[in-house]
Amino acid sequence: xxxxxxxxxxxxxxxxxxxxxxxxxxxxxxxxxxxxxxxxxxxxxxxxxxxxxxxxxxxxxxxxxxxxxxxxxxxxxxxxxxxxxxxxxxxxxxxxxxxxxxxxxxxxxxxxxxxxxxxxxxxxxxxxxxxxxxxxxxxxxxxxxxxxxxxxxxxxxxxxxxxxxxxxxxxxxxxxxxxxxxxxxxxxxxxxxxxxxxxxxxxxxxxxxxxxxxxxxxxxxxxxxxxxxxxxxxxxxxxxxxxxxxxxxxxxxxxxxxxxxxxxxxxxxxxxxxxxxxxxxxxxxxxxxxxxxxxxx
Amino acid sequence: xxxxxxxxxxxxxxxxxxxxxxxxxxxxxxxxxxxxxxxxxxxxxxxxxxxxxxxxxxxxxxxxxxxxxxxxxxxxxxxxxxxxxxxxxxxxxxxxxxxxxxxxxxxxxxxxxxxxxxxxxxxxxxxxxxxxxxxxxxxxxxxxxxxxxxxxxxxxxxxxxxxxxxxxxxxxxxxxxxxxxxxxxxxxxxxxxxxxxxxxxxxxxxxxxxxxxxxxxxxxxxxxxxxxxxxxxxxxxxxxxxxxxxxxxxxxxxxxxxxxxxxxxxxxxxxxxxxxxxxxxxxxxxxxxxxxxxxxxxxxxxxxxxxxx
Numbered sequence: 001x002x003x004x005x006x007x008x009x010x011x012x013x014x015x016x017x018x019x020x021x022x023x024x025x026x027x028x029x030x031x032x033x034x035x036x037x038x039x040x041x042x043x044x045x046x047x048x049x050x051x052x053x054x055x056x057x058x059x060x061x062x063x064x065x066x067x068x069x070x071x072x073x074x075x076x077x078x079x080x081x082x083x084x085x086x087x088x089x090x091x092x093x094x095x096x097x098x099x100x101x102x103x104x105x106x107x108x109x110x111x112x113x114x115x116x117x118x119x120x121x122x123x124x125x126x127x128x129x130x131x132x133x134x135x136x137x138x139x140x141x142x143x144x145x146x147x148x149x150x151x152x153x154x155x156x157x158x159x160x161x162x163x164x165x166x167x168x169x170x171x172x173x174x175x176x177x178x179x180x181x182x183x184x185x186x187x188x189x190x191x192x193x194x195x196x197x198x199x200x201x202x203x204x205x206x207x208x209x210x211x212x213x214x215x216x217x218x219x220x221x222x223x224x225x226x227x228x229x230x231x232x233x234x235x236x237x238x239x240x241x242x243x244x245x246x247x248x249x250x251x252x253x254x255x256x257x258x259x260x261x262x263x264x265x266x267x268x269x270x271x272x273x274x275x276x277x278x279x280x281x282x283x284x285x286x287x288x289x290x291x292x293x294x295x296x297x
Numbered sequence: 298x299x300x301x302x303x304x305x306x307x308x309x310x311x312x313x314x315x316x317x318x319x320x321x322x323x324x325x326x327x328x329x330x331x332x333x334x335x336x337x338x339x340x341x342x343x344x345x346x347x348x349x350x351x352x353x354x355x356x357x358x359x360x361x362x363x364x365x366x367x368x369x370x371x372x373x374x375x376x377x378x379x380x381x382x383x384x385x386x387x388x389x390x391x392x393x394x395x396x397x398x399x400x401x402x403x404x405x406x407x408x409x410x411x412x413x414x415x416x417x418x419x420x421x422x423x424x425x426x427x428x429x430x431x432x433x434x435x436x437x438x439x440x441x442x443x444x445x446x447x448x449x450x451x452x453x454x455x456x457x458x459x460x461x462x463x464x465x466x467x468x469x470x471x472x473x474x475x476x477x478x479x480x481x482x483x484x485x486x487x488x489x490x491x492x493x494x495x496x497x498x499x500x501x502x503x504x505x506x507x508x509x510x511x512x513x514x515x516x517x518x519x520x521x522x523x524x525x526x527x528x529x530x531x532x533x534x535x536x537x538x539x540x541x542x543x544x545x546x547x548x549x550x551x552x553x554x555x556x557x558x559x560x561x562x563x564x565x566x567x568x569x570x571x572x573x574x575x576x577x578x579x580x581x582x583x584x585x586x587x588x589x590x591x592x593x594x595x596x597x598x599x600x601x602x603x604x605x606x
Contacts, residue, residue, distance in 0.1 A: 137315030140586070141579045142541025145559065149320060149575055152563040153327040229440045233545045236442050237560055252443060263450050270443035278438035285434075 026290040033286020039279035047095045054089035060246050061085070069262045078268040081251070082258055083244075087265065090246035091272050097158070097247045098276060101231045102224040105166045109173045110220055114213060116170070117177030118204045121212075122185060132178070135171035143168040147230065151239045161240040165227050176219055180212040187211075218288045225280035232273050248273050298601065301594055309583055316579045317369065320572055321362050329566035331378045365572075374573035379565050384573040388555060392577075394464055395547070395554035399539040401470060402477035407532055409482040414489025415524070418497065419516060429486060436483035445476035445549040462551035473550045477543060481535045488531050489524070496524040526597055533589030537582040 027033055046053065054060065064084030072079045078087035116135075120128040138146070150164035184190065185208065193207050232249030234240035241247035243254060248269040255265035331352065332345045349355055353364065368375065374384045417426035452472060453461035460469045496502065497520055505519045544556035551557070555574055562570035594600040 133311070134315070137312050138319065140312050140316050140583045141319065141575065142538060142582055144542045144544055145575050145578060146319075148544065148559065148563060149323045149571065152571065153323045155328070225438065229438075232440055233442055236440075237545055237548045239560070239563070249440075252446065256446065259446070259450060260454055263454070266443075266446050266450060270440070270446065273440055273443060274435070274438050277440075278435060281434060281438055 023287075023290045027286050030286040030289060032282050033290075036279040036282025036286065039275060040283060043095055043099060043276055043279070046092055047099050050093050050096055053092055054086065056093055059086050059089035060093045061244055069258060069265075071262070072264055079262065079264045081254065081262075081265055087251075087268055090251060091248065091269055094246040094248045094251065094269065094272065095276070097241060097245065098228045098231065098273070101158070101162055101165070102228040102276075102280075105162050105169070105227050105231075106220050106224045108162075108166045109169045109223065110177075110213070110216070112166075113170050113173030114177050114209055117174045118181050118209055118212070120174070121178040121181030122200075122204055122208060128178075131174070135174055138167075139171045141168075144230070144233070147234060148239055151234065156239055156242050158241055158245075161231055161234060164234070165230055169223060169227065173216070173219070173223070176216055177212060180215050181208055184208050184212045214291070218284050218291065221280055221284035221287060225277040225284070228273065228277055228280075298594070301600070302591055305587055305590055309587055312583055313580055314366070316583070317366060317576055318362065320575050320579070321365055324568045324572050325358060325361070327566065327568055329568075331566070331568060334378050334566060335381075369576070374576070375569040377562075377567055377570045379562070379567045379570070384570045387558060387570065388574055388577060391553055391555050391558050394552060395540065395543055395556060398470065398473055398477065398543055398547075398552070398554065399536060401474045402481065402539055403532065403536045405474055405478035406481035406485055406535065409478070410485030411489050411525075411528060411532075414486040414528075415493050415521065417486075418490045418493030418524075421494065426490075430490075433483040433486045436479050437487070439480065441476050441480050442545045442549045444479060445472065445546055448472050448476060449549075464552055469550075469552075473543075473546055473552060476549070477539060477546050481539065485528070485531060485535065489528050492527045493520065493524040496520045499523075526593070529596065530589055530593060533585055533592070537585040540585070541578040541582055 050056070062085070064080070067076075067080045067084035069082060070076055070080045070084075076086050076088065078091065081087055081090070116131055120131040146168045147164040150167060151160055154160035154163060190203065190207055193203050198207070231240055232247070232252070235247045235249030236253045238250075238253065241250050243250050251269040252266055255262070255269070259266055331354065332348050333340070336345060336348060353361060356364075365375075372385075376382065377384050377387060380387070413425075413429050417423070417429045420426055449461040449472065452459045459471050460466070461472070463469055502515060502519055505515045510519070543552075543554060544559060546552075547554045547556035548560060555578065559571060559574045561567075562574070
């Protein structure tokens, strides 16, 4: 449904407004959603230019014994931690980790969940049964416990944390995508593609998935927020990103010991988590209303 | 009706077997040598080898899994590598704490979420609706453990009203319960609100109004009962999630529950303990979901009708 140009005798040019433009027009009217979008864009820019704002090695990692536990000041906007590191720089670099985990893990979920959901929805029958029963079983394990066990088996660290969070999220994604695929499979353009002799993998990849994924975008946005929260939680209990990496959850875990003397250490990383999750949720809410105005109550 | 319950019960068996298989496989690949853990680094090779045989660690994967399931059916989940006592002893001594926490949180979350959700749907776009929607939005973005830390900061360290860790008294349950309940309440609130809004727009509500029923009757008798159907499911689901999800909150408040047991056992590479705890919590989760389905079938006449022909 992209924009198309129709020209009649080269005189009248009529540009049909695309669907995505319509969605954007509706989205733009939603103030809360726009705030969310602006914040997330700012966060992504901060993550990209983190090294320009504060050098990773000297500011976020290197320890300065003389500047331990200094409260917020002009020099150290959010104060310094127990090792004399600037909390502001660490939070900035932490945005790289959290956003990366959130976005990459959700992308993997979409990829794997999309494939499994498309296979289950398109072929149905036995394959559908097997895939869904296996995923039902995975879903019966409380997600946080599943992630914990996987991290325990693979060892802590960025990559393993991502694997753990992704696996525990794949089942719900697959379910959603399967349901969405089922609504697409019956459409006439799929029948048309079939009658043209299009190969099955092409039907699934080119015709079904792009049309089925649309409704999932809202869930995916919210999932990025959820993943950021889960990853921070796992790092907080020492089962995720390991210090000295400036992950927000890990920073909170370190800050806990100094809560009585340096409460600011527990406040700022938490605020960073809340702001990123909140803005993603706002975007998700706005997208849902913009994609389907009927749903808006 | 019994047919439905029986059908649902039968599905649980393969799911539980699958769960034990997944957890067992994950734990199988967990690095760390339990023999060294039990006997210590300097133990002689022969003693290590003998213990390995005794524990069945030399047997192939499938054999170990089958014997694990077989023993589990008899209620024997093995012995902790760390303490040497049956794993269930430790779990059962800690389980009541986790259960109390989960029950009190789900009650609090329901008491906050459902009434406010209904009110903000009935009075859509009112100040109350705005405030509750905005707070729910914020609460959904706040990690439970950070909320916990912030409450410790305020109520324990600054004001000194409530204890910040342990479970010595009833007061110790207050902060953990709130920090578990609030994020859950936010989700229950949002769902209740949208379920209620959807119901209010149904034709039968218009019919009820048209025939002259008072607003009170329309809301209480016609709308509420129907709107609460999905709420029952979501409350049950959250209860199950809370039982298995108190892990991080327990760690924040240093509560000796099953969650902290799981974390400590993972750190100590005490595989049988982790395996038993995760299996038990997953089994509970399954049974809670099953009960939710059965309750749902009882209160939803559409499902009931399908099975009582």
